[in-house]
Amino acid sequence: MSTAPITNIATIGQHVGEAVTLRGWLYNMRSSGKLLFPTFRDGSGTIQGIVPKAAVSEELFEALKNLTLESSVVVTGKVAAHPKQPDTFEIQVEDVTITQRVSDETPYPIQLKEAGVDFLMEHRHLWLRTPRQSAILRVRATIQRAAAEFFDTRDFVRTDPPILTPNACEGTSELFEMKYFDDDMAYLTQSGQLYIEATALALGKVYSFGPTFRAEKSKTRRHLTEFWMIEPEVAYLDLDGLMELAEGFLTHIVTRVLEAHRNDLKVIGKDVEKLEAVVAPGHFPRLSYDEAHQMLVDAHAKGLIENAHTYGDDFGSPDETYISNQFDKPVMVHRYPAEVKAFYMQPDPKDPTKALCVDVLAPEGYGEIIGGSQRVDSYDLLKSRIEAHNLPMEAFQWYLDLRKYGSVPHSGFGMGIERCVAWVCGLEHVRETIPFPRTLNRIYP
RNA sequence: UCCUGAGUAGCUCAAUGGCAGAGCAUUCGGCUGUUAACCGAAGGGUUGUAGGUUCGAGUCCUACCUCAGGAGCCA
Structure with missing residues (x-):
């Protein structure tokens, strides 16, 4: 040799x-x-x-x-x-x-020519070998590293929340259910947020980074049943501070990708100029819900979007796409009507019908990649919210304790890694952003 | 859950209700600068499943199955 x-x-x-x-x-x-x-x-x-x-x-x-x-x-x-x-x-x-040597009897099944989604997904374990898929996974790894690095270098402590939970964190979406020994049920986590609120009040600035699970029967290019989320939570941080944090966070991620992956982005077919615009000088645009609503009303009047947006409703997918297409940087839409948002969001003192929350919409129609808010810090308000949402009070005793012992204003957000990768790489579908995607109809290989 | 679309060779797709086809892949042969190389030849089919209409169904009808895209919900 x-x-x-x-x-x-x-x-x-x-x-x-x-x-x-x-x-x-x-x-x-x-x-x-x-x-x-x-x-x-x-x-x-x-x-x-x-x-x-x-x-x-x-x-x-x-x-x-x-x-x-x-x-x-x-x-x-x-x-x-x-x-x-x-x-x-x-x-x-x-x-x-x-x-x-690969046997002549069983030639490698994936051709260099085009193939269908079903076939490729069925052979995901081999599809990963193609240059494009490998490039995407390299970019994903950099995004994960950059995301953790951003918090690690700013004195955040990584605290990992449990994956098996006794109840729904947000009391909303469908959960994967499993038996927990003899009599109890457990659920796969859909967010570590409630738990990192606890660690934030212990350690000040924390984040979590791990898999989350949603049993929603969503069948779109933006949904997986298992996906990775990174969630910071910070004591004494208000909504404005949270938006600054999110802006710095995304800027850091895109900067790192541009430093290391120009070749990979070329293989993937992403227009690098779109990413350079994100990190160019200047702030991400901030838009209140009311301003975003007005933008949609005007767009509908001009015939630019099909359906009129009803004030008070959340934005639909086509609405988010339209809004994000008006800018070349991610857009931060804040202060949604409290009614359409989760129970733990702090009301805006200037207008209690609004929640101190923010959705960050990625450019090019990739939709919401970050969702965050300032959390309710009053014991009484939180308790009444839990009641109003018909959530089981006994399950939230520990969460209420956080408002009983040294409660402070605090805020946090969550970013879905897969949507971020899809946006940064310019992919049609999030299924290509993770080695083995889990979707509504597929759990093999 | 709802709406829409698609299932034909290993893969990607053709075929007016009338003989089941092509490109790629595979096998064999050719070519000293090829770029998802090219040229020649060969093998390869229960047309998703079950019924029905018809002289005749890949094609029309019914049900079901699978997959995809979208809505809702969300990251």
């Missing part, structure tokens, strides 16, 4: 003129008579190899010529600039060890 240093494809440009070893898979094969052009991938990228018949042994040439796609290989060869494509490299193959 060769002694050439092991390298990866992403950084292979540093080794032009040198012999290197790549460990990966056969991604594609083209040939032209006595020239082979195998394309290899190694998880960090793809590179074309070139194999003239005269340059290698007869056995190796034949073995390579008949090699099946996605067979695993260790390749040794000299790195050279691509003769036709600028900033691209190729490897002049000298030796190949086949780690495992």
Whole structure:
């Protein structure tokens, strides 16, 4: 075996003129008579190899010529600039060890050509190998790291809430239910918020980051039944401070993605200028519910949206799309009517019919990626809200305790990682943002 | 839950109610700079399931199944 240093494809440009070893898979094969052009991938990228018949042994040439796609290989060869494509490299193959050859009887099922959603999802474990899917997962990892890093470097303490809970956090959406030993029922968490309100009052500034579950029968490009959420919660923070936090947070994430993933974004097909506009100088626009409503009324009058928005109702998907399309940065819509929002949101002292809450709408019609609010800090008000929403009072005793012992104004938000990734990458559907998406009709593979 | 659409070769799709087709993939052959290479050949089908109409159904009708898009709800 060769002694050439092991390298990866992403950084292979540093080794032009040198012999290197790549460990990966056969991604594609083209040939032209006595020239082979195998394309290899190694998880960090793809590179074309070139194999003239005269340059290698007869056995190796034949073995390579008949090699099946996605067979695993260790390749040794000299790195050279691509003769036709600028900033691209190729490897002049000298030796190949086949780690495992894909059988002729069971060829790799996923073609390089287009395929349908059902087929790809059924083969998600293999679909992940395509350059686009790999690029998306790299961007996702950076978004997750940047999101945690933003809070870690600002003295937030990460506190992980439970995943098994005894009751609905918000008393709203459908929960996944399971038996908890003999007599009790448990539910998969739909948000860690209530629990991190407790840790925020212990530690000041906290965040949680983990999976959440919704048993909603939603069948759209924005919904998964299992998704990841990052949620900060801060004592003594008001709504304005929360909006500043959200703005800095998203700016940081997009900055990190632009630093590290211009190539990946190109593979994915995202227009990088759209992201550069997000981090350009200037604040994210802030719009009150009333202003947003007026915007929709005007748009309907001009025939720009189909359905008139009724004052007092939440915004529908088409409404959010219209509003976000008016700006090239994320839009923060605040102070919704309290009636359409959750029971724990603090009323606006200037207009108690409004809640001190904010939804951040991503550009390009990606909809709500962040939802947050200032929380009710009065014991009596919270108790009456729990009653008004017909929630089981005994389950919320601990939550009420937080208002009994040193209650303070506090605020927090939650961001769904998958929607953020879909927006940053410009994807049609959130199912591509997570390795193994869980949707209404699919839990395999 | 509701609305809409789609199920035909391994994949992506054609086929006026009248012989089941193409491209890609696979196998075989050709080609010394190919770019989802190209050229030639071969194999590959219970047309989602069950009924019905008809001389004849992939095509029309009914029910069901599966998937997708949207609404509602949400991140």
